[in-house]
Each structure stands twice: as C-alpha cells, then as structure tokens.
Amino acid sequence: MAREVHFLVVIPASQVGHAGSVLQAAKEHRLSIARVRTAGSSVPDYLDGGDVVLELVGIAGQNGEDFAADISRISSEITAVDVPMDEITAYMDKCTPCTAHSNATLCLIKPHVIKSGDAGACLDAIYKAGFQVEAMFAIHMSLTIAEPLFEVYRGIFTSYSKTLTEICSGPVLALMVVGPENVVESFRSFCGPLEPELARTIRPDTLRARFGVDTVHNAVHCTDLCDDGEMETKYLFETLASL
Numbered sequence: 001m002a003r004e005v006h007f008l009v010v011i012p013a014s015q016v017g018h019a020g021s022v023l024q025a026a027k028e029h030r031l032s033i034a035r036v037r038t039a040g041s042s043v044p045d046y047l048d049g050g051d052v053v054l055e056l057v058g059i060a061g062q063n064g065e066d067f068a069a070d071i072s073r074i075s076s077e078i079t080a081v082d083v084p085m086d087e088i089t090a091y092m093d094k095c096t097p098c099t100a101h102s103n104a105t106l107c108l109i110k111p112h113v114i115k116s117g118d119a120g121a122c123l124d125a126i127y128k129a130g131f132q133v134e135a136m137f138a139i140h141m142s143l144t145i146a147e148p149l150f151e152v153y154r155g156i157f158t159s160y161s162k163t164l165t166e167i168c169s170g171p172v173l174a175l176m177v178v179g180p181e182n183v184v185e186s187f188r189s190f191c192g193p194l195e196p197e198l199a200r201t202i203r204p205d206t207l208r209a210r211f212g213v214d215t216v217h218n219a220v221h222c223t224d225l226c227d228d229g230e231m232e233t234k235y236l237f238e239t240l241a242s243l
Contacts (some may be wrong), residue, residue: 003060007031007067008088009080013050017127019136021074022054023120029067031056033114035088036138036173037095037241046094052136053095055088097241098135098176105177105184106232107191108221111170113211119173122211122219126177129190135176137241141168149235152228157194162216174236184229191222 007026011019023033035055039047047053071080107126109119126133139145146167150160157163177187192199192206196218199209211219223229 005058005060005082006034006085006088007054007056007058007080008083008091009054009056009071009078010047010091011052011054011078013048013052015075015077016050016052016133018075018078019052019133020120020122020124020127022071022078022080023123025067025070025074025120026056027117027120029058029070031058031067032117033119033138033171033173035092036136037092038098038135038137039094040096040098040135043094043096046091050135053088053091055085055092098237100176100230100233100237101134101178102230103178103181103183104134104233105187105223105229106221106236107175107177107187108167109173109175110166110217110219110221111172112166112213112217113219114171114173118211122207123173123175125207125210126175126190131177131179131183131187131190133175134178135237137174137237138171139174139236139240140171143168145240149232153224156224159216166216167221176233176237182226184223184226188222188224191220194218 034057037053039049039051042049068080071078109122113119113122146164150164154160180186190206192203192208195215196208196212199206203209207220208218223232
C-alpha cells in the first residue's frame with residue numbers, strides 16, 4: 001500500500017517572498033497544500049513572528065526524493081522535512097492569529113486554482129507586481145463561514161450562489177495583502193475584471209486573465225470597497241484563524 005507523506009515547510013519571515021516558488025516546486029513533485037499558517041508572534045525554539053508554516057501532502061514514490069533539495073536551492077533558510085502529522089500539528093498550533101492592518105486588502109485564491117496547482121504561480125505574480133503578503137492562511141470554508149464574508153456581494157455577483165459553492169468546494173488560500181496607501185483599489189485593479197474572457201481581452205496581465213476560467217472560477221476573490229479591507233482581513237486572520 002502506498003504511503004502518504006507529509007512535508008513540514010517553514011519559511012522564515014525574511015524569505016516569504018519565495019513562498020510562490022515553494023508552492024511551484026510542490027506542484028512539480030505532486031505535493032498538494034494541506035495546511036498553511038503565518039505565525040502572528042514569536043514562539044521561542046519554534047517560530048518567529050511572520051514565519052509561514054506549510055503542510056504539503058503526497059504519496060511516497062510520486063513526489064520524488066529531492067523535494068527538500070529543490071527547496072534548499074530556492075533558499076538555504078527554508079526548511080522542508082518529511083515528518084509525522086503530529087509534529088506538523090505542533091508547529092501549526094504555535095501559530096497565533098495575525099493582527100489585521102488598517103491598510104490591507106483580502107485576497108482569496110480560489111479552490112480551482114489550488115486544485116490545479118497554480119497557487120504558487122498566482123502568488124509569484126502578486127509579489128512581482130509589487131505587493132507584499134503580510135500573512136497567509138489556508139481554510140476549507142463552509143457556507144456558514146463564507147456567507148458573512150460574501151453577504152455584501154449579494155446583488156453584485158450575478159452568480160452569487162454558484163460563487164459560494166465554488167468557494168466552499170475546497171481549500172482557499174487567504175492572503176493579507178499590503179502595499180500602497182490605496183492597496184484595496186490597486187490590488188482590485190491587478191485582479192482584473194470578474195469575467196476572465198474579458199480580462200484576457202483588455203487586461204491580459206491580470207490574475208483573472210492568467211488563472212481564471214469563467215465568472216465563477218475566476219481565480220481570486222478580492223476586497224471590492226476601500227472601507228472593507230480591514231473588516232475582511234480581520235474576519236479571516238483574527239476571527240477564523242483563532243477557531
């Protein structure tokens with residue numbers, strides 16, 4: 001019987017800009033995202049505040065023996081080890097919730113992007129566009145959790161119920177994105193039009209043009225209104241991350 005392997009990956013805060021490359025390496029080695037947390041504060045002998053902890057899962061013999069070596073080539077400061085789940089859980093439990101910034105916006109990389117293995121490329125694109133990711137958190141939302149976040153978009157999204165179904169179909173990767181003073185507006189522009197086909201026509205370098213499929217599977221959700229950035233990031237990174 002094939003053995004399931006669990007890699008613990010710890011990315012120091014100073015190396016978080018390489019997170020996209022780590023996830024792209026995971027795709028090459030047929031490893032999928034299981035859990036992702038950012039440490040909100042330092043924990044002696046474990047983590048420093050801002051460190052990112054990932055659990056990547058695959059099948060022994062399919063992911064290759066050199067995943068850890070590939071990670072060390074990305075950065076010698078990033079560690080990747082095959083360890084028992086309880087050890088990974090111990091690290092995850094040390095990750096206290098992060099505090100939302102007043103000048104931040106929320107990005108949810110949608111389940112279809114996670115399933116396709118393109119979350120790393122999406123994350124890389126965000127960094128290359130000049131944005132910073134203050135914290136990240138993987139969560140499989142239920143309707144009960146998703147509805148308070150998306151209620152404000154009822155009547156705005158033409159496929160509202162289908163969008164909720166997609167959001168709840170698998171894990172999303174939540175990002176607390178920071179940047180210029182008008183980060184909500186500038187990041188929304190970088191995400192592109194809601195319809196990927198339109199985005200590919202008029203804004204081909206945007207996230208939805210590159211990673212979207214249709215209006216429902218359009219790669220990312222991002223905060224729409226400037227006044228909602230702090231509220232949405234607080235809901236994900238303070239409320240849900242503490243559950």
